Amino acid sequence: MSTVVTRFAPSPTGYLHVGGARTALFSWLLARHTGGEGKFLLRIEDTDLARSTEQATIQLLEDLRWLGLHWDNADSLVYQSKRQDIYNEIIKNLIAKNHAYEAWETQEELAALRAQAEKAKRAFIYRRRKYSPEQIAKFQEEGRKSVIRFATPVKQYSFFDVIAEKEIVQPEEECQDFVIRKTDGMPTYHFAVVVDDAEMGITHILRGQEHTKNTFLHIALQEALNYPRPTYAHLSTIQNLDGTKMGKRDRDKKVREAAHNFIKNTKTSIEAIASKTTLAASRLEEWLSNSKSQLDPSEHDQLMPAIGLNPKDLPEILVHDFRKNGYLPEALLNFLALLGWSPGENKELMSMDEMVQLFSIERISNANAKFDRTKLLAFNTEKLKAAPTERLVMAMRDFLSVNEDSPLSRATDEQLATLIDMKRGIRTLRELDDATRFFFIPDDQIAYDAAAVEKNLKKNNNEGAGVLRDLQTILTSAPDWTAATLEHAVQSYCTEKNLGLGKVAQPIRVAVTGSTVSPPIFQSLEFLGRESTLARISRCLSTL
RNA sequence: GGCCCCGUCGUCUAGAGGCCUAGGACACGGCCCUUUCAAGGCCGCGACACGGGUUCGAAUCCCGUCGGGGUCACCA
Numbered sequence: 223m224s225t226v227v228t229r230f231a232p233s234p235t236g237y238l239h240v241g242g243a244r245t246a247l248f249s250w251l252l253a254r255h256t257g258g259e260g261k262f263l264l265r266i267e268d269t270d271l272a273r274s275t276e277q278a279t280i281q282l283l284e285d286l287r288w289l290g291l292h293w294d295n296a297d298s299l300v301y302q303s304k305r306q307d308i309y310n311e312i313i314k315n316l317i318a319k320n321h322a323y324e325a326w327e328t329q330e331e332l333a334a335l336r337a338q339a340e341k342a343k344r345a346f347i348y349r350r351r352k353y354s355p356e357q358i359a360k361f362q363e364e365g366r367k368s369v370i371r372f373a374t375p376v377k378q379y380s381f382f383d384v385i386a387e388k389e390i391v392q393p394e395e396e397c398q399d400f401v402i403r404k405t406d407g408m409p410t411y412h413f414a415v416v417v418d419d420a421e422m423g424i425t426h427i428l429r430g431q432e433h434t435k436n437t438f439l440h441i442a443l444q445e446a447l448n449y450p451r452p453t454y455a456h457l458s459t460i461q462n463l464d465g466t467k468m469g470k471r472d473r474d475k476k477v478r479e480a481a482h483n484f485i486k487n488t489k490t491s492i493e494a495i496a497s498k499t500t501l502a503a504s505r506l507e508e509w510l511s512n513s514k515s516q517l518d519p520s521e522h523d524q525l526m527p528a529i530g531l532n533p534k535d536l537p538e539i540l541v542h543d544f545r546k547n548g549y550l551p552e553a554l555l556n557f558l559a560l561l562g563w564s565p566g567e568n569k570e571l572m573s574m575d576e577m578v579q580l581f582s583i584e585r586i587s588n589a590n591a592k593f594d595r596t597k598l599l600a601f602n603t604e605k606l607k608a609a610p611t612e613r614l615v616m617a618m619r620d621f622l623s624v625n626e627d628s629p630l631s632r633a634t635d636e637q638l639a640t641l642i643d644m645k646r647g648i649r650t651l652r653e654l655d656d657a658t659r660f661f662f663i664p665d666d667q668i669a670y671d672a673a674a675v676e677k678n679l680k681k682n683n684n685e686g687a688g689v690l691r692d693l694q695t696i697l698t699s700a701p702d703w704t705a706a707t708l709e710h711a712v713q714s715y716c717t718e719k720n721l722g723l724g725k726v727a728q729p730i731r732v733a734v735t736g737s738t739v740s741p742p743i744f745q746s747l748e749f750l751g752r753e754s755t756l757a758r759i760s761r762c763l764s765t766l
Numbered sequence: 767g768g769c770c771c772c773g774u775c776g777u778c779u780a781g782a783g784g785c786c787u788a789g790g791a792c793a794c795g796g797c798c799c800u801u802u803c804a805a806g807g808c809c810g811c812g813a814c815a816c817g818g819g820u821u822c823g824a825a826u827c828c829c830g831u832c833g834g835g836g837u838c839a840c841c842a
Contacts, residue, residue, distance in 0.1 A: 232842090233841080235841090267842065269841090269842080270841055272841095273841070273842085325840095329839085329840065332839085332840085333839095336838095336839095343767070345767095367840095369840055371840095383771095386771070386772095390771085391770090392769085392770090393769090396769075396838095400839095400840095401839085404840040405840060406840080408840090410839090410840065410842090411841070411842045412842095414842095415842090430836090431770090431771070431772095431835080431836055431837090432836060432842090433842090434770065434771070434836075435769080435770070435836085435838080436837090456771085456836095458772075458835080458836095459836070461835075463776090465834065465835080467835080557778090560778060560791095561778070562778095564778085564779055564780070566779095566780065566781090567780075567790095568779090568789070568790040569790090570778085570779085570790075570792090571791090587772095588771065589771090589772050589835095590771090590834075590836090591778065591779090592778075593778095594776090594778065594793080596777080596793055597777065597791075597792045597793075598792095599792090600791080600792050600793085601791095603805080645803095645804080646805075647803090647805030648804065648805085649804070649805085653804075657803070657804085722801080723801040724802080725801090727801035728801070728802065730801095731801085735802095737802090738802055738803080739804090740802065740803080741802095741803085742801080742802090744801090
């Protein structure tokens with residue numbers, strides 16, 4: 223049996239998004255499924271000099287590491303931008319054999335040709351064009367740069383797609399001579415992928431459906447270069463609930479929408495908004511009026527406070543978004559795996575090991591899937607419930623590393639463990655943060671929610687405040703400060719006054735947290751400690 | 767528009783001619799538990815896109831219609 227070698231080959235133009243993560247996951251699962259033999263390799267496709275950034279590469283690797291999708295060529299990561307000489311050598315041979323040639327049309331000329339074809343309701347097919355020596359001399363004189371095109375042998379191409387489970391065919395009239403080297407000297411995607419996949423010994427290529435048609439170009443190139451043909455599997459698209467493609471544009475769309483609303487509602491000028499950021503007003507203006515233009519994430523981050531948009535309201539689409547919002551990687555991965563794949567037999571929740579064991583490419587579906595965040599939330603809840611406390615302490619540390627402004631950063635591991643056990647039942651790590659950060663805020667900085675104060679303390683002629691005063695006395699004289707003792711003392715008070723626990727717990731909650739929600743109240747008081755609890759109660763009472 | 771792919775509850779899916787009165791999960795509705803928020807327990811609602819075939823028998827096979835997605839770059 224031959225070895226399985228898969229790869230994930232992102233282009234570093236931004237953070238990893240969930241679609242890419244799912245492609246990486248399937249490739250990883252396929253390799254791991256074969257045991258120690260299989261290899262999962264990573265390659266950085268940075269041939270687009272204008273759009274690729276080093277920052278994006280770093281982020282991509284970090285996201286992959288966070289997911290636990292480790293690649294087997296860690297010490298020899300492939301960057302296409304560093305392999306220009308290798309590509310050029312192969313292209314030179316192709317030209318020598320007349321399998322490739324120089325082409326001189328400018329992008330404008332090509333666009334005109336396409337427009338013409340479209341007008342005539344014809345498909346535009348580029349085939350080799352003849353240039354006279356005089357023409358070429360003139361082009362060179364003008365300083366034109368040529369591209370190299372592949373002289374595609376005109377014939378019918380077909381390949382077997384293991385997900386569609388059938389032969390996908392392209393008729394010969396659709397063949398065209400595509401660019402393999404750009405005017406800037408870099409190879410195009412089509413050329414670099416074919417060369418690198420062959421060189422890296424890739425046996426199985428899993429990629430998005432948008433590449434299905436590209437495959438014909440790739441196999442034509444493989445034939446000319448005498449490369450073996452890998453197995454192809456094209457994954458369906460992940461969509462938003464409304465059926466549109468889920469992508470990075472969604473975030474930009476949301477920010478733009480919010481910006482327009484803000485301007486409309488507050489009559490703020492674009493200049494005024496821009497002045498709160500490092501963005502130029504002209505840039506902002508261009509972005510607002512042109513729905514095709516996009517801001518990058520760091521620009522979004524600056525703009526959001528200026529237009530009153532909370533980051534939590536952004537659609538989660540990047541792996542990093544889910545990390546920051548308190549999802550566990552194993553939950554995201556388990557959920558993603560089920561978008562297009564199922565092990566059958568009604569099995570859904572799986573450990574990574576189980577997924578590796580059960581994975582098979584034949585069971586991947588060819589139908590598009592919608593990304594339903596509520597189901598992901600449910601998966602996260604289950605994983606959180608099943609995880610041992612130590613695992614969650616680590617997860618919480620990771621969460622805090624990307625949420626540095628949280629007061630919980632001040633907690634010790636031991637405290638985190640206590641909080642985790644106190645608050646079992648949370649759905650995200652962010653919920654734990656939200657629910658327990660009041661512990662770490664200075665006593666005199668608790669902000670009281672007006673509605674909560676009204677309802678639980680002031681209503682019915684300060685009924686709650688009266689209860690709170692009684693409790694102040696009781697708690698002050700508590701023999702020790704454990705949840706059990708405090709509960710016992712408060713319960714006796716309830717019995718004596720014939721009050722339900724709710725009538726008593728809520729006023730304390732408001733005094734101690736500023737709001738109506740907290741972990742179980744007596745455990746919370748024990749955690750907070752006698753001093754802070756009493757300080758908060760008296761401060762609360764004094765503000766009434 | 768041409769070409770390619772797809773079409774089972776709202777969503778993710780099980781289902782490879784009779785095990786289907788179509789199963790599970792999430793969501794939703796109801797009830798229960800409860801000091802808050804969660805979590806949890808029980809019950810319920812809910813789908814084979816449509817129309818033709820083939821067959822004793824079709825969610826499963828074939829054809830058409832409709833609907834959705836992808837793609838038509840010197841971006842990957």
